[in-house]
Amino acid sequence: MVSRDREAQWAEWMRAGIRGDSQAYHRFLADVTPYLRAAARRGCARASVPVSEAEDVVQDVLIALHLKRGSWDPARPLGPWLQVILRHKLIDAFRRRGRTASVAIDDFAELIAAPQDEAIDDRRDAMRLLRQLKEGQQEIVRSISLEGQDVRETAQRLNMTEGAVRVALHRALKTLARLYHGGQNENG
Amino acid sequence: MKTDELLTLLSADTAPVRPLRRMLSVALAIGFLVSALVMIATVGMRPDLAVAMIEPRVVAKLSVTLLAAASSAVLVFRIGRPGVPLGRTLRALLLPAALLAAAVAIELSVLPPDHWKASLIGRNALFCLFFIPVLSAVPLIGFLWAMRAGAPERPGWAGAACGFSAASMAAFIYAFHCPDDSPLFVMTWYVIAIGLVTLTGAAAGRRLLRW
Known part of the structure; x- marks a missing residue:
């Protein structure tokens, strides 16, 4: 309870x-x-x-x-x-x-x-949702969620700054939110 | 994606949280300043403002619009926050309406009927219809932008609240220029102008505030 x-x-x-x-x-x-x-x-x-x-x-x-x-x-x-x-x-x-x-x-x-x-x-179908993200975002989302790396490790591996990874991650989450509530059926 | 993996993803997102209330405050302040400056820089305050301020019709016009702007701003600050009750806030919107109704009733009782039509039509009706929406633009855009951080249960209604509040604020500012003081004028043209912006806000809200 x-x-x-x-x-x-x-x-x-x-x-x-x-x-x-x-x-x-x-x-x-x-x-x-x-x-x-x-x-x-x-x-x-x-x-x-x-x-x-x-x-x-x-x-x-x-x-x-x-x-x-x-x-x-x-x-x-x-x-x-x-x-x-x-x-x-x-x-x-x-x-x-x-x-x-x-x-x-x-x-x-x-x-x-x-x-x-x-x-x-x-x-x-997680892969279907992820595929609708931009390529760079996909990679970051996969790295953190599926492979369990943190932002710093992800940044090092992808040769990005941590700041850029954070920004891309936040944008990816906003896109995922739109996809979850059926946004893929709308224009944009 | 498994839910556990999603949790990891969400807690890795350390973008700073932008409190809705703070964003709305910023939108309110900027919207008010910009609209007031636009009014002063273009059409300007009425030249006889100092004298007019003690005229009962002007006092009523300023009070009604200020009361509408204040009560609807409270609504805007509450409507995007899940679990915050709105009942009293919505009832407070009746105050400016009641005050306007009272002003109209008094006007009708003191003004001979053959003056009613002229007072209602006034001198600047079309300009009022044009300029209140113009002055509403920046406050409305600001409120909608801020409200995107909110989670309104009914996006259309939240947009309407943003529009109503922006237009009431614009009407209050415009009232310092407007030479038409009769409550009959306010009841007609101000209300139509505010209604148009409210509808615009509702349409925008349905599109922009869904989540």
């Missing part, structure tokens, strides 16, 4: 992350993901959308809360902010499937964390 304490802990990690502590930020993301997953699966089940879609929504939500974290006021509780982002992304996913189900998100405090399930998750 997500206790109030856990939510406060998330907020604490998030605040540290906003100040630039990427370890605390990673802890927040890793800790919140199973709860997002549980809520996304429940949302999908209620809307009669295959639960296998849930992991896509989870990833979409993670990118959104990363890119939009400036819209969270550190003085306010984190839970309502997370819930609205999750609901927005669920509605978005259902709409793309032609559903207009209303989405009720449970209080995170009522959820039980759901671990990743290899059998049904990760069905998204």
